[in-house]
Amino acid sequence: MITTVAISGYRSLRDVVVPLGRLTVVSGANGVGKSNLYRGLRLLASSGRGSLVRDVAESGGLAALRWAGPEHLSRAMRAGEVAVTGTRRRQPVRLLLGVASDELGYTVDLGLPQPDGTSAFPNDAEIKSESVFAGPCARQASLLLERTGPRVRQRDGRTWETLAAPLPADRSILAELVDPRTTPEVVGVRRMLEGWRFYDHLRADPGAPARRPQVATRTWALADDGGDLAPALATIVEQGMGRQLDDAVAQALDSRVEVREVAVGGQGALGVMDVLVHQPGLLRPVSGPELSEGTLRYLLLCAALLAPRMPELLVVNEPETSLHPRLFPPLAQLVADAAERTQVLVVTHAAPLAEALARAGAEHIGLAKDLGETLVEGRGRFETPAWVWPGR
Structure with a gap:
């Protein structure tokens, strides 16, 4: 069973972690971000089909999908004491999608290519990192396989083994590492996502x-x-x-x-x-x-x-x-x-x-919006499922 879905940097979902039960209903007023959550789930499922980068492009690319607010919303902004203003971006553009189940979890980090002027597709999203993990979130100790850029490494007991072939930036590990004998966890995640309807x-x-x-x-x-x-x-x-x-x-x-x-x-x-x-x-x-x-x-x-x-x-x-x-x-x-x-x-x-x-x-998840950001109602810091986004 899927236990947690996490989305960050997607439209109004600046950073949302949603717990799922056997039966879950998500509700809220028009415009609070319900459709964004639904579309984010569809994008996550497209990872299992190997079409994530194409689906992002067909949805308008990262420029259209990414969080449009400031990188950080201060307490003063939330309290209305100062105006919400943009600042110079300090962090790279990131669209993060993640899911955890009773057995396995998966995260993917999408970003923009380096602007070196050599690509005919300078605005096409690239897969910057991916991870497959056991447990509720991608902590270092629970990682089973980790991709950073083109490099992929797999845990082998207490050590890590680097897989020989580097991956292109538009191809997911879920599409490339399809051998159930050598990467059974990757195949398991792909089947899980492919099975969503x-x-x-x-x-x-x-x-x-x-x-x-x-x-x-x-x-x-x-x-x-x-x-x-x-x-x-x-x-x-x-x-x-x-x-x-x-x-x-x-x-x-x-x-x-x-x-x-x-x-x-x-x-x-x-x-x-x-x-x-x-x-x-x-x-x-x-x-x-x-x-x-x-x-x-x-x-x-x-x-x-x-x-x-x-x-x-x-x-x-x-x-x-x-x-x-x-x-x-x-x-x-x-x-x-x-x-x-x-x-x-x-x-x-x-x-x-x-x-x-x-x-x-049904377990109820209520969504609300504050300063353009979708929030889960009634869930404080300690009521939200634990979640960790791997670094690039």
């Missing part, structure tokens, strides 16, 4: 793919846009979770969902599947194009949270979009049931949904 682009608009029939093939996890809703629901039913689906739909929508397959292309050809919703009082079921955005979105969330094969971490961003508040309690129960099978993190700005999740057993 994110939902924040579930489409319920009139042109959403979920409104159209889809190819009939087993679908173990809903696509990130929800475009394979019908086969995802059919797979849930086939794998013995049809009753949970029926209960969730009946409780929230007072309806029954059906997935119907229609063969195309002649006998033996692959068919397509469509979603139909049976509503009280209607003489025929309602098909995808007729569904309201709220109904379709709730069905998408059912498919995501009842998936037969769950990831190591399931992250859902603003699931309340298009939903009536009366759907929050059944949605909270769906999330709580999913947390019995995997670790779940929900990011929401809807206080009633956060409260419903808290009643269902």
Whole structure:
């Protein structure tokens, strides 16, 4: 289970350390940094896919992503006694991402290349350092593997062994050191991050793919846009979770969902599947194009949270979009049931949904903002998980 996520130097997250439980809900007003936390998690997951540097570039580069405030916020600034002003930068630009689990942890430090005028990509982020560690944070005694610049060394008992091949600045150890015999901890971290699943682009608009029939093939996890809703629901039913689906739909929508397959292309050809919703009082079921955005979105969330094969971490961003508040309690129960099978993190700005999740057993993380900096509410110095960022 993931126990801690740490992000520093990313947008409003000047230095945030967040503890995670089996089920965690992050809430706060608009603009406090919830989306930044969510996007930071997505960047961290991209390390496991080997696309971190590219994803940073596609997000605008470090110039657009880095903390825009002063390097240090003094007590006088926080008290309003003096104005917040910029000072000459003394430290290098750093975007730091880190995660700790019950077994292994990982940190990565991104920065800018040296301005020597020889590169065609002077603003492209470079990986300055990485570490893999055991325990709650990357203390020197818990480090298992450490990368500084191109140099990588691995702990061998009480000594360190330098790995022969230097790494290019745009390649992570998670992409390069892939041999489970020689670097099993690195492979373990990569698999952990690759196993995260994110939902924040579930489409319920009139042109959403979920409104159209889809190819009939087993679908173990809903696509990130929800475009394979019908086969995802059919797979849930086939794998013995049809009753949970029926209960969730009946409780929230007072309806029954059906997935119907229609063969195309002649006998033996692959068919397509469509979603139909049976509503009280209607003489025929309602098909995808007729569904309201709220109904379709709730069905998408059912498919995501009842998936037969769950990831190591399931992250859902603003699931309340298009939903009536009366759907929050059944949605909270769906999330709580999913947390019995995997670790779940929900990011929401809807206080009633956060409260419903808290009643269902979620650990609550409230975010606030002070002088442009995102802070975790109600957590002082000794209530924040211990965390250490390795040096470069």
